[in-house]
Amino acid sequence: MVLNSHFDYIIIGNGLAGFQLALALAEDPYFDTKQIALIDKDDKTHNDKTWSFWERGSGKWDNIVNHVWTKALFYSSNKKCELDLKPYTYKSIHAIDFYNEAKRQLAAQSNIHFILEEVLSVEDCGNPVVRTETRELTSNHVFDSRIAPEFYSEMDNYTGVIQHFKGWIIETDSPTFNTEEFTMMDYRLKDGNQTTFTYVLPFSQTKALVEFTYFTPHAVVELVYDHYIERYIKEVLKLSNYRISETEKGSIPMTNFPFQQYSTKNITKIGTAGGWVKGSTGYSFKHTEKKVAKILLNLKQNKPPSKDLFKTKYAFYDKIFLKVLHDENAKGEWIFEQFYTKNSAESMFKFLDETSSLKEELQIMGSLFSTAFIKAFFKTL
Numbered sequence: 001m002v003l004n005s006h007f008d009y010i011i012i013g014n015g016l017a018g019f020q021l022a023l024a025l026a027e028d029p030y031f032d033t034k035q036i037a038l039i040d041k042d043d044k045t046h047n048d049k050t051w052s053f054w055e056r057g058s059g060k061w062d063n064i065v066n067h068v069w070t071k072a073l074f075y076s077s078n079k080k081c082e083l084d085l086k087p088y089t090y091k092s093i094h095a096i097d098f099y100n101e102a103k104r105q106l107a108a109q110s111n112i113h114f115i116l117e118e119v120l121s122v123e124d125c126g127n128p129v130v131r132t133e134t135r136e137l138t139s140n141h142v143f144d145s146r147i148a149p150e151f152y153s154e155m156d157n158y159t160g161v162i163q164h165f166k167g168w169i170i171e172t173d174s175p176t177f178n179t180e181e182f183t184m185m186d187y188r189l190k191d192g193n194q195t196t197f198t199y200v201l202p203f204s205q206t207k208a209l210v211e212f213t214y215f216t217p218h219a220v221v222e223l224v225y226d227h228y229i230e231r232y233i234k235e236v237l238k239l240s241n242y243r244i245s246e247t248e249k250g251s252i253p254m255t256n257f258p259f260q261q262y263s264t265k266n267i268t269k270i271g272t273a274g275g276w277v278k279g280s281t282g283y284s285f286k287h288t289e290k291k292v293a294k295i296l297l298n299l300k301q302n303k304p305p306s307k308d309l310f311k312t313k314y315a316f317y318d319k320i321f322l323k324v325l326h327d328e329n330a331k332g333e334w335i336f337e338q339f340y341t342k343n344s345a346e347s348m349f350k351f352l353d354e355t356s357s358l359k360e361e362l363q364i365m366g367s368l369f370s371t372a373f374i375k376a377f378f379k380t381l
Contacts, residue, residue: 004113006138008034010130012119013145014044016051017271017288019102021143024292026109030300035111037139039132041118044103047096049248050167050209052201053285054088054349060289064097067203071181072345075188076337083184085345090182092201093285119146128266141305143295145271148262151253159322160255161329162218163282166225167199167211169246172239177202184340187333189232191224195325195332198232207245210237215325215332219251252282256319263306268295275310279318281352314354317361324372331372342367 009025011018022038025031050066059065069090072083106112117132127138183200190196195215202208212228214220233239252272259275270276276291277284295305325332339348343364350356351364 004035004037005136006035006127007037007113008140009143010037010039010128010137010139010141011143011145011270012039012122012130013271014038014040014042014099014102015145015271016098016284017274017276017292018143018145019098019106020288020292021270021295022106022112023102024296026106026112028296031296032111035113037113037115037137038106039115039117039119039130041116043116044099045096047094047246047248049095049250050092050201051095051098051285052090052092053283054085054090055286056087059091061091061093061098064093064101065091066094066097067092067179067201069180069182069201072184073181073186074184074336074340075186076333077187077190079337079341081337081341082181083340083345085349088345088349092203122267124264124266126266142267143270143305144267145269145273147273148259148269150262151257151259155253155255155257158255158257159319159326160217160253160257160279161195161215161322161325163213163215163252163254164219164250165199165211165213166222166229166249167209167247168229168233168244169203169207169209169248170233170239170242171245172206172242175205176237176239177205177208179203179205185336186232186236187336188236189228190333191220191228193330195329196228197333197336198228198236209248211248215254216329217326222249225249252277252284254279254282254322254325256315256322260306260310263304265304268305274306278352279315280321283352286353311354313361317365328372331370334370335368338367339364 011022025036070085072085074081119130119132121131122142123129128142130137130142179202182202185197187197189198197213199211199213200208210229210233212225256279259269259273263269276287278287291309294309298305298307347360350360
């Protein structure tokens with residue numbers, strides 16, 4: 001039972017960002033005396049998504065990684081590209097495994113407190129006040145994963161598209177899938193001229209995630225995803241006998257909306273609400289790990305937790321990319337074909353990880369050189 005009414009830190013939301021932050025705080029002896037509350041109305045007992053990311057060598061999440069791939073495939077309408085990912089590998093984690101591992105580790109910490117309630121409001125004052133359905137709590141600092149309402153009311157004033165998708169995890173009776181490689185993007189089946197593709201993760205020879213994804217300004221009804229997933233399985237994978245064991249769906253904003261501006265001295269926005277999702281790709285897992293590490297360093301140096309979390313030049317690159325996708329969505333297939341076929345996996349991943357050199361960035365941007373990018377560049381300026 002939680003008896004405290006005041007905490008050193010309150011974390012609102014037990015998703016990827018909230019749990020990664022809590023785990024990092026729990027692992028660092030510097031914070032052993034800090035009282036930390038995690039508040040969420042969801043007990044996180046369902047597998048609601050799959051996180052995938054690239055990484056050099058071993059990583060801190062390897063004990064819960066579901067599968068690792070060393071090769072990737074990219075298909076445009078008329079071209080196939082096989083990518084050797086070395087020195088990287090591509091890893092996948094089921095959300096339920098991450099939730100369970102996070103809860104297991106955090107439950108062993110006497111200074112970590114779980115509150116299973118909905119947060120109704122947060123008052124930004126000297127010691128922020130967090131109100132739930134039954135409690136009023138105060139904290140030295142609040143880490144808040146709730147998206148600011150201004151995002152929904154002002155999003156039309158910014159450049160962006162939505163990465164929205166649905167996936168089926170299918171199982172077959174006989175060996176079907178090559179577990180050494182996954183399909184990053186397959187444009188052979190598209191919804192009109194929009195940027196739409198299929199993503200395939202083979203977890204075993206008889207089990208795979210097949211996901212139909214849109215990078216578009218507007219969402220679609222759920223039956224549309226099902227239609228294209230079913231067609232892909234039948235027409236591309238050539239399967240007629242399979243079972244759907246799980247489904248997952250999601251909607252991720254890919255935008256230059258200034259989420260980080262909604263962090264204050266007393267409240268730090270985290271996760272999607274903090275702008276931690278990479279605007280040009282929608283990837284967030286490794287970016288979250290880096291943001292969390294920077295937050296802990298800031299806390300130990302008595303700096304605002306949100307200080308220097310972002311690199312301006314990469315935000316500019318993302319904005320150009322988003323401008324092209326928003327204004328000329330049909331060019332998405334061409335953009336990704338250039339990106340994957342004209343650059344090495346190492347240079348692409350360094351660019352997306354925001355660790356590339358200027359020379360590598362110029363090479364990447366040069367591979368995407370086109371009238372659309374020139375127009376987007378000057379519009380962004």
